[in-house]
Amino acid sequence: SSFRPVLVLKGMLGNKNKGQGFRSMLVVFQFAISIILFISTFIIYNQMKFIQDKRLGFNKENIVVIKRGWAIGQNPDGSLIQTEPNNTVIDAFKNELLSNPQIISVAGSFSLPGKEFRNAIFVPEGAVKEEQHPINFYMADYDFAETLDLKIVEGRFFSREMASDSLGVVVNESAAKVFGFQPPYVGKRVRLPGNSRFYLTIIGVIKDFHYESLHKPIAPLMIGLENLDRTYISVRIHPHNVSETLKYIEKAWYDFIPYKPFEYFFFDDDYDQLYRAEQRISTMFTIFSVLAIVIACLGLLGLASFTAERRTKEIGVRKAMGASVANIVLLLSREFTKWVVLANIIAWPLAYFFMNKWLQGFAYRIDINPLTFVLASVLTLIIALLTVSYQSIRVATINPVDAIRYE
Numbered sequence: 001s002s003f004r005p006v007l008v009l010k011g012m013l014g015n016k017n018k019g020q021g022f023r024s025m026l027v028v029f030q031f032a033i034s035i036i037l038f039i040s041t042f043i044i045y046n047q048m049k050f051i052q053d054k055r056l057g058f059n060k061e062n063i064v065v066i067k068r069g070w071a072i073g074q075n076p077d078g079s080l081i082q083t084e085p086n087n088t089v090i091d092a093f094k095n096e097l098l099s100n101p102q103i104i105s106v107a108g109s110f111s112l113p114g115k116e117f118r119n120a121i122f123v124p125e126g127a128v129k130e131e132q133h134p135i136n137f138y139m140a141d142y143d144f145a146e147t148l149d150l151k152i153v154e155g156r157f158f159s160r161e162m163a164s165d166s167l168g169v170v171v172n173e174s175a176a177k178v179f180g181f182q183p184p185y186v187g188k189r190v191r192l193p194g195n196s197r198f199y200l201t202i203i204g205v206i207k208d209f210h211y212e213s214l215h216k217p218i219a220p221l222m223i224g225l226e227n228l229d230r231t232y233i234s235v236r237i238h239p240h241n242v243s244e245t246l247k248y249i250e251k252a253w254y255d256f257i258p259y260k261p262f263e264y265f266f267f268d269d270d271y272d273q274l275y276r277a278e279q280r281i282s283t284m285f286t287i288f289s290v291l292a293i294v295i296a297c298l299g300l301l302g303l304a305s306f307t308a309e310r311r312t313k314e315i316g317v318r319k320a321m322g323a324s325v326a327n328i329v330l331l332l333s334r335e336f337t338k339w340v341v342l343a344n345i346i347a348w349p350l351a352y353f354f355m356n357k358w359l360q361g362f363a364y365r366i367d368i369n370p371l372t373f374v375l376a377s378v379l380t381l382i383i384a385l386l387t388v389s390y391q392s393i394r395v396a397t398i399n400p401v402d403a404i405r406y407e
Contacts, residue, residue, distance in 0.1 A: 023303055024339055030296035031343035031380060032350075037289040038376035039351040040358075043368060044282045047359065050366045051275060057209025058113060059149035063267035064249065065112065066233040068260075090230060093256040102238050102245045107147035108230030109140035113211040114271040115232075122222070124179040125189040125199060132193055133178055136219055137169075138211075139226030145170070145206065147236050155186035155204030158225045165225050168203035175220035176205050200224075213274040217363040234267065293380070297387040300336060304388040333388055340384045344377045351376075 068090070094106045111117050117136045124131060144150075145157040153173065158165045169190070176185040181202075189199040208218045237245045246264075253262045352368065359365045 023299075023306070027296065027299050027303055027336075028339050028343045028346070030292070030299050031340055031384065032347040034289065034292040034296045035343055035347035035376055035380050036351045036354070037285060037292050038380060039347070039373055040355055041282070041285045041289050042372045042376060043355045043359070043366075044278070044285055046366050046369075046372070047362065048275065048278060048282055050364075051214055051278075054210075054214065054364065056113070057151070057207055058211075060113070060268040060271050062237055062239050063147070064235045064237060064246065064264050065267050065270065066235065066249070066253065066262070066264045068108075068231055068233060087230070089256050090233070093252060094233070096252045096256065097235060097249060100245070100248055102241060102248070104236040104238065105143050105147045106236075107141055107143035107234045108232070109138060109144050109234065110226065110231050111138050112232055112234065112267065112270075113148070113209070114213070114274050117211070117221075121193050122179075122190040122200075123193055124181065125191065127180075130193060131180070133220065135171075135175055135178075135222050136211075137222040137224060139224050141226065141230060144223065144234075147234050150209060151207040153205050153207050154184060155202070157204055157206075162203075164201075165203060167200055168225065169200045170204040170206055170223045171202055172206050172218070172221040173208045174218055175222055176202070178220045214364040215362050293383060297383060300384055300387050304336060333385055336384060336388050337381065340381050344380075348373050348377075 090108060094108070097103045097106050117138055119134055119136050121132045122135050124133070138144075142158045142160055145152065150157075155170075157170055158168065162168075171179075171185070176183075176188075179188070179190060181188045185202055185205050188202045190202070191199045206223075210218060211221060212219070235249060249264070250262045253260075351373070355368060359368070
């Protein structure tokens with residue numbers, strides 16, 4: 001826009017080097033942004049893959065979860081009431097499901113990994129002073145550990161044959177350690193603050209599992225026996241004929257609980273929602289990486305065209321002196337390669353800073369691999385060379401006589 005119209009119409013563009021540095025810096029800036037986005041995309045992808053592949057300490061596959069919930073009922077006088085399936089009905093429903101060979105186990109619980117949990121303060125027995133420890137806890141029935149495939153490292157889970165289990169608890173390894181007990185942990189007792197007569201006895205220790213997202217370290221957890229508050233009913237099924245099994249579960253539900261809609265979800269899909277924000281970020285970075293590299297290549301293509309036109313006579317002279325097409329292409333490409341290299345020098349520390357900051361949001365994370373930076377840089381360089389190669393080859397193959405005459 002700074003060109004003077006009269007000079008443009010005469011074919012006189014004035015100083016052709018004017019603005020060259022600014023144009024080059026724009027290309028460097030565009031490619032630096034592209035490289036940062038490429039590196040970020042690769043790191044986010046690797047972190048998400050790490051999350052998907054990491055062993056969680058429980059098995060979330062092939063579990064259908066039914067939400068017990070409340071339903072709206074009606075009194076004889078026509079007034080509306082909230083009602084929920086009572087525990088006798090729930091037990092009968094569970095037994096019906098277990099009669100189907102496609103169903104492996106069924107468990108009820110107040111919560112599930114990835115969902116809300118309760119928290120309370122507990123004091124270990126024998127503490128010199130009122131040692132108070134905040135502990136997260138679930139309430140679940142007898143089949144919870146089997147259905148989620150939790151690993152027992154000491155003792156056992158709740159048993160229907162043991163009436164004393166109503167005052168028993170199962171803790172994870174982190175909880176056993178935070179109480180300060182020495183192994184074996186089974187038989188140790190804890191109580192609520194200010195209540196020196198009511199103790200809960202540890203009957204088992206389960207291996208630590210990720211009941212929260214990988215953003216957080218595994219916190220102490222206690223599981224108590226509860227048949228009354230079973231918000232979720234988890235049904236582990238065989239992976240074959242899933243649709244038929246679902247139809248069977250739905251039919252059994254309406255046979256026992258006709259007044260409550262059958263609402264279910266797959267446990268693995270629900271648990272993966274913990275990383276919905278990261279999945280959106282991954283998709284967004286992929287899209288913007290492609291857009292950024294396209295914009296950068298358009299800028300590079302314009303700069304390459306401008307440079308090729310500006311050096312047409314020079315190239316004609318070089319060809320007349322015996323330079324090959326390969327020599328000319330290398331000559332033109334070399335100038336653009338240095339801009340991409342400069343873009344890498346700018347992009348690498350910035351990408352490392354931002355991605356290291358992002359990864360700090362995860363208690364369990366990958367290490368940043370230097371090869372990621374190299375891969376992004378090589379990919380960007382290849383794209384840049386492919387972008388300028390057309391212009392370079394076109395100018396390199398022009399007839400030297402025409403090139404020397406070029407105005």
